[in-house]
Structure formats: C-alpha cells, structure tokens
Amino acid sequence: MRDIIVIGGGASGMVAAIMAARKGARVKVLERMQRVGRKLLATGNGRCNISNRRLDASHYHGGRPEFVSNLFKVFGLEQTLAFFGDLGVCVQEEENGKLFPASQQASSVLDVLRYEMAQLGVEELCDAVVHSIERGRSGLRCVCGDGRFFEAESVIVCAGGKSSPNLGSNGGGFKLAEALGHTIVEPFPSLVPVRLDAPYLNQIAGVGLNGRAEVWVDGKLECEETGDLLLAKYGISGTAILQLSRAVSECTLRNRDTQLRIDLFPSLSKAALAGLIHDRIEKMPGKTTDFSFVGLIHKRLIPILLKTAGIENAQRPCGDLTPADVDRLVAAMKAWTLPCCGTQSWMFSQVTAGGVDVSEVNPETLESKIAPGVYFAGEVLDIDGDSGGYNLQWAWTSGAVAGSCAAAAMREQ
Ligand SMILES: Cc1cc2nc3c(=O)[nH]c(=O)nc-3n(C[C@H](O)[C@H](O)[C@H](O)COP(=O)(O)OP(=O)(O)OC[C@H]3O[C@@H](n4cnc5c(N)ncnc54)[C@H](O)[C@@H]3O)c2cc1C
Numbered sequence: 001m002r003d004i005i006v007i008g009g010g011a012s013g014m015v016a017a018i019m020a021a022r023k024g025a026r027v028k029v030l031e032r033m034q035r036v037g038r039k040l041l042a043t044g045n046g047r048c049n050i051s052n053r054r055l056d057a058s059h060y061h062g063g064r065p066e067f068v069s070n071l072f073k074v075f076g077l078e079q080t081l082a083f084f085g086d087l088g089v090c091v092q093e094e095e096n097g098k099l100f101p102a103s104q105q106a107s108s109v110l111d112v113l114r115y116e117m118a119q120l121g122v123e124e125l126c127d128a129v130v131h132s133i134e135r136g137r138s139g140l141r142c143v144c145g146d147g148r149f150f151e152a153e154s155v156i157v158c159a160g161g162k163s164s165p166n167l168g169s170n171g172g173g174f175k176l177a178e179a180l181g182h183t184i185v186e187p188f189p190s191l192v193p194v195r196l197d198a199p200y201l202n203q204i205a206g207v208g209l210n211g212r213a214e215v216w217v218d219g220k221l222e223c224e225e226t227g228d229l230l231l232a233k234y235g236i237s238g239t240a241i242l243q244l245s246r247a248v249s250e251c252t253l254r255n256r257d258t259q260l261r262i263d264l265f266p267s268l269s270k271a272a273l274a275g276l277i278h279d280r281i282e283k284m285p286g287k288t289t290d291f292s293f294v295g296l297i298h299k300r301l302i303p304i305l306l307k308t309a310g311i312e313n314a315q316r317p318c319g320d321l322t323p324a325d326v327d328r329l330v331a332a333m334k335a336w337t338l339p340c341c342g343t344q345s346w347m348f349s350q351v352t353a354g355g356v357d358v359s360e361v362n363p364e365t366l367e368s369k370i371a372p373g374v375y376f377a378g379e380v381l382d383i384d385g386d387s388g389g390y391n392l393q394w395a396w397t398s399g400a401v402a403g404s405c406a407a408a409a410m411r412e413q
Pocket of ligand 1: 007008009010011012013030031032033036037038039040042043044045048049050051128129130131158159160161163164167168169170172173349350351377378379380388389390391392393395
C-alpha cells in the first residue's frame, strides 16, 4: 500500500482524493479549516454551479489557457457528469449552459463527495494547517503548524488561491509551492466587484440596471458584457461586472488607465434614442427637464446624467433643450464613463487569477517538474475561469487528473 497526502479538502482536493483512492492508494486529506468543503457550500449562492454545457478553453485565462484543453480531453464535461452521476448527483441546465445539481443544493454535492471518500477509506484530518513540504528519507513529509507531520510517497497540493479567505484558502498553497522552488505568477482577485472613482456614488448606491458594460484600457475596448449592474457606495457589482472584473483587476494593478463605459440602452441606436427623447419633449414641453426623464431613466440617475451632459439647470422646461443638449445626453446615456480604481479586496473575490506557473508542471499529469512526487490541482495553479461553473469544472478536472496520475505513478514504481 502506498500513501498519498492531499493538502486542502476543497473541490479539487476531494476529487483528487477519490480518484487516487479508487486506484488503490491510501489517502489522507489535510484541511486547515474545521471541516472540508466550506467554499463548496457557498458556491452558486448555495446552489453550486457545478459546470457548464459550453465548456471549452476559451473560458479560461492564465499563463497558458491551452493547458486546460488537453486535460479536458481526459476528464472533461462528459466524465465529470458521469463521475457525479455515479455518486447520485443529477444536473439541470439553466441560462447560458450553467449546470446545477437537480437538488439545487451545494450541500448535496459535498455530502456525496464526503460519502464516497468515507467509502474508499480516505482519512479526513481537519484543523491541519500544512506549513511545509519536506523531502525525507522515505518520501515527502507535510509538516503542520502545530508540529504534527505526515509522510507519503506523493503530495497533491489542492490548497486553492487567496479568494474568500474566510472559507479556507488564504494563499498558503502559493507559499508551499514557492518554498519548493516554483514561480508564482502574481495573484490578483477575479470575479470581484469593481471600485469606481466618482464623487456621486453615495447618491446612486443601490440602483440596479440592465445594460451593456465595456472596459476600456488606455483608450481601447478590452471587453464587454451585457447583464445586471448594481451600483454601490464603493463602485459597482452584478453579473456583468463580475465577468469583466478580471480585466479591471489586472489593468488597475498595472496602473493602466481603466474605464468602465455603460450603455443604458443597448438595444437602441444613438439616433433611435435621440428620436425617443425628442418625441417625449414634443409631447410634454412644459415639464421640468429632470422630470421629463422620469419613467425612462432610474430617478436617482437623472441628475447625474444631466450633469454629465453639461445641463446645469434641471428645473428649466425640457422644451428649452437644444438638439445639441439632446445629443450630449444621448452620448452620456450610451457611454456613461466611470474611471475604475481597482477592485474590492480578496474577501469579496470568488476566484484567484495567477498562481503556480503551469510551465513548471507536467501538462499531462500535473506533477511538478521541480519537485518530483508533488502534484498541483485547482485554483493554486495559474488558471482561472469565467463565471458560470467554469472554475469548479477546472477543480474537478485537475483534481481527477492529479489524483489518478499520482496513484498510477506509485503503482509503476
Ligand atoms: C462565494 C463563491 C461562490 C462561488 N461559486 C462558484 C460556482 O457556483 N461555480 C464555480 O464554478 N465556481 C464558483 N466559485 C469558485 C470555486 O469555488 C473555486 O474555484 C473552487 O472551489 C476552487 O477549488 P480548489 O479546490 O482549488 O480550492 P478551494 O475550494 O478553495 O479549496 C482549498 C482548500 O484548501 C484548504 N487549505 C488552504 N491552505 C491549506 C494548508 N496550508 N493546509 C491545509 N489546508 C489548506 C482550504 O481551507 C480549502 O478548504 C465560487 C467561489 C466563491 C468564493
């Protein structure tokens, strides 16, 4: 019997442990929290967006996004659904290909993973914070902060990134990898609310919109997304913003000029919007300018958009607006520009971009090229996905590959 230690009982760690144990390894999971799977319970607002029907490499980022394609050939969507199907989890598809357990409960995913680990004799050791991985005479030794140590032939580092440290992953995996000689691509938060630099945010905090948001970097369009936008005292969040936040996070970190442009009426051309406004003015020329927009624009946004368009006297009749005033208003409504000054902290981020440089990891087995016998899986690697189930899918795929390969390598010895 050969031993494998999995550091981290998160999504990738539990799958790695199951796959290694199924191949006959004796597996211990060392978890720093009081219980495994804390983050998994919080995923998908407690519903666990387990994967995505539209899985392909275009949804991944990092040093080498093509790295994921080969691994998906081994353990992709089909294998993931079969894996969970065998454990009893049926999935349901929602918008944009998102897959959720039919139970709508993240806890059910955790329950079946833990049940399978128990069936296979995987040992869960909680409150075990691994501080170092050392090479001993008989293999590798994981030393915990409280002095306990555990030995094994192989170690799979599944310690996650730095996002939402209250749920377990606090960057400890990067330190373990760095101490072994690995390069860590500078981590930054992704899938995180964006901070904006605008004086009027207090006035519009809580306003929800549905529009198109674009990220402009050094005067060029970087990426765009249509969907929910939610203004807040610090800036903005919502599904569309989370998806764009990676670009904002990286570009503001590198001190590049980063702006958000919001189109409040993405389905209308500029000419159509101008026509709509002129019609309203014609119908009710005596209304004050600000009141004439009630019913078209969120009331709290009206004074801000008027100011942005250089219309100072909101109390004058809207019939006094000139065609040039309307054009400037249309420009403000179609490209409301807000400077970005960063993102919310790690505490509010769902995913970590950056991590262990994948060029230092065997692309087929996920074994370290620097420290033989050490494997990596999940968010600790420099791979991150879009929102929509792609990050958990990476955790399942990389965990399955690392677990199987670590166990298979020991059998070959
Ligand atoms: C609120 C929230 C919602 C999310 N929702 C979704 C979603 O619906 N769909 C999706 O695809 N993705 C989602 N994600 C992202 C997804 O949860 C992560 O990408 C995924 O959990 C990463 O898996 P992992 O195993 O690499 O790391 P983690 O799940 O973070 O697990 C790492 C584990 O390692 C442990 N650990 C860390 N350091 C040590 C150490 N030194 N010693 C011992 N143990 C250690 C941690 O305590 C933790 O349990 C969400 C993330 C958050 C925060």
